Amino acid sequence: MSDNTTTERARPEAIKAVPVRHPGRWVALGVIAILTAMFVHLLVTNDRFRWSFIFLEYQDGKRGVMFTEPVLEGLRGTILLTVSSMAIGIGLGIVIAIMRLSSNRILSSVAFVYTWFFRAVPRLVLAVLFGNLNILWERIGFGLPFGTQIGKLFGLDGFDGQFYSIKASDLIAGFVAGMLALGLSEAAYMAEIVRAGIQSIDPGQAEAAVALGMSRGQVLRRIVLPQAMRVIVPPTGNEIIAMVKDTSLVAFVPVTFELWFQLQQVSARTFVVLPVIVAALIWYLILCTVLMVAQYFVERHFSKGYGAADKARQRLRDIQVEQGGRITRTGEGT
Amino acid sequence: MTTEMVRADNVHKSFGSLEVLKGIDLVVGSGQVCCVLGPSGSGKSTFLRCINHLEKINAGRIFVDGDLVGYRERGGKLHELGERDVAKQRQSIGMVFQRFNLFPHMTVLDNVMEAPCRVKREPKAEVRDRALAMLERVGLGAKVGNYPGQLSGGQQQRVAIARALAMRPKLMLFDEPTSALDPELVGEVLDVMKGLAQDGMTMVVVTHEIGFAREVGDNLIFMDGGVVVEQGAPRDVIGNPQHERTRAFLSKVL
Numbered sequence: 001m002s003d004n005t006t007t008e009r010a011r012p013e014a015i016k017a018v019p020v021r022h023p024g025r026w027v028a029l030g031v032i033a034i035l036t037a038m039f040v041h042l043l044v045t046n047d048r049f050r051w052s053f054i055f056l057e058y059q060d061g062k063r064g065v066m067f068t069e070p071v072l073e074g075l076r077g078t079i080l081l082t083v084s085s086m087a088i089g090i091g092l093g094i095v096i097a098i099m100r101l102s103s104n105r106i107l108s109s110v111a112f113v114y115t116w117f118f119r120a121v122p123r124l125v126l127a128v129l130f131g132n133l134n135i136l137w138e139r140i141g142f143g144l145p146f147g148t149q150i151g152k153l154f155g156l157d158g159f160d161g162q163f164y165s166i167k168a169s170d171l172i173a174g175f176v177a178g179m180l181a182l183g184l185s186e187a188a189y190m191a192e193i194v195r196a197g198i199q200s201i202d203p204g205q206a207e208a209a210v211a212l213g214m215s216r217g218q219v220l221r222r223i224v225l226p227q228a229m230r231v232i233v234p235p236t237g238n239e240i241i242a243m244v245k246d247t248s249l250v251a252f253v254p255v256t257f258e259l260w261f262q263l264q265q266v267s268a269r270t271f272v273v274l275p276v277i278v279a280a281l282i283w284y285l286i287l288c289t290v291l292m293v294a295q296y297f298v299e300r301h302f303s304k305g306y307g308a309a310d311k312a313r314q315r316l317r318d319i320q321v322e323q324g325g326r327i328t329r330t331g332e333g334t
Numbered sequence: 335m336t337t338e339m340v341r342a343d344n345v346h347k348s349f350g351s352l353e354v355l356k357g358i359d360l361v362v363g364s365g366q367v368c369c370v371l372g373p374s375g376s377g378k379s380t381f382l383r384c385i386n387h388l389e390k391i392n393a394g395r396i397f398v399d400g401d402l403v404g405y406r407e408r409g410g411k412l413h414e415l416g417e418r419d420v421a422k423q424r425q426s427i428g429m430v431f432q433r434f435n436l437f438p439h440m441t442v443l444d445n446v447m448e449a450p451c452r453v454k455r456e457p458k459a460e461v462r463d464r465a466l467a468m469l470e471r472v473g474l475g476a477k478v479g480n481y482p483g484q485l486s487g488g489q490q491q492r493v494a495i496a497r498a499l500a501m502r503p504k505l506m507l508f509d510e511p512t513s514a515l516d517p518e519l520v521g522e523v524l525d526v527m528k529g530l531a532q533d534g535m536t537m538v539v540v541t542h543e544i545g546f547a548r549e550v551g552d553n554l555i556f557m558d559g560g561v562v563v564e565q566g567a568p569r570d571v572i573g574n575p576q577h578e579r580t581r582a583f584l585s586k587v588l
Contacts, residue, residue: 208429213501218453305482306439306481
């Protein structure tokens, strides 16, 4: 009936109204345009930036400071350090998050103490601490716990119960110390991120999986974690990007195999300060841009089943369900 | 000749100091459909969840197809079953939830194939054929590549039924399967369930659908306050309730 009446009546003329003016926006645009022009002018005309020093050649017969061998070596170190410490951080973080959510009191308190400690200690202090850890032990190895004490108990003087050991200063020094400091600290933050992700999943999901006969491990791997990834990935992207920059802290371990340290060395040799800082800034910009693009694709992968259009529909449906169980019919009638 | 598929003896369950089930006895014969009615908070969903050990009972015994659920009795002592054995028991008990609980990150087909492939480790091609047949049976042959988020509630619930059936269970538990659905979508889910009942599946159905209980149920129990108030043939209980509590409830939902 209503359809008939609307087709019979003529469709009224489309609305053509004078839009609301936004003078404030034009003022803001003008201010921004002027500031941008000033900034570009500064970059182009101020020769103290010494762009050729950065890009082309910083000394006679050498490449620009961004592309010299030690700096590229440092860049490799920064990437390697980011990757390895994030691998430790994510792997250990997942384990600690699962421990934290365990119904076993001891496991969950151990996880709590871990996150408490490593979130409370500044990364810089941790890096210096790990650089000096070999003061505590001369050798580190695998063997019986309290081996020396057990040996004394049985009157064996030379016995230490060690199967294999190496000098501590060989094991925990430089790169490894920096990697451990960053990785262990990162694990504490990742644990909290993963925990939030796991807790964001409807318990009905795990219940349905368990009711099908899946084991706890399968439920976690196949059902809960893949869904939690949607919540976990964005803050993890933040963490990785923060990690790229935090690798510069390991200069205090000291680790020399790192971007910022290498650029500082150039600065010290050539007495050129600002262009070197700008070169570092450009490298960090490039690294983080690559990571942000990668994050976009990872996020897209884990939002399967939650496409942009689906997401809006899903949210609508959730709201309706909460307001009394109405569920929109989609797809069927069309 | 019907054998006992589910047997509950004096089942008690408490959450903390709150006693939810206060001695439930129930027998469901093989191939029978048992409908459980009752007001919310009467413990009917909790009881259903006890049958596949999603909830641990505090006293009494539940047997499914002759096996004690969740425990092993040896030398007069109860031993709790390990995770693996409990999972094994659950494989033969299908469950359908009020809120569907489909896995949103998997397509409809993957939802159905997940458990037979991962839990029973059956060959993928075989599972795939069976899953497609199941989905065809619940009328969703055209939606196998969709994600649950793209389906209506009724369609999602039918996928959930197919998912449970893919494990070839001997018993199906339904926990208010139509309560979260639009009135116009309830019918399509009930039709699938009726078909299942006609094929001889043993079912325990917690529901508010009186019509379904009357038409399909072989047995009806009415629960309130953690006890079975009344039970019998659906026609008798619904048509001629003996207890005041049952009458009051039915007068509100009919």
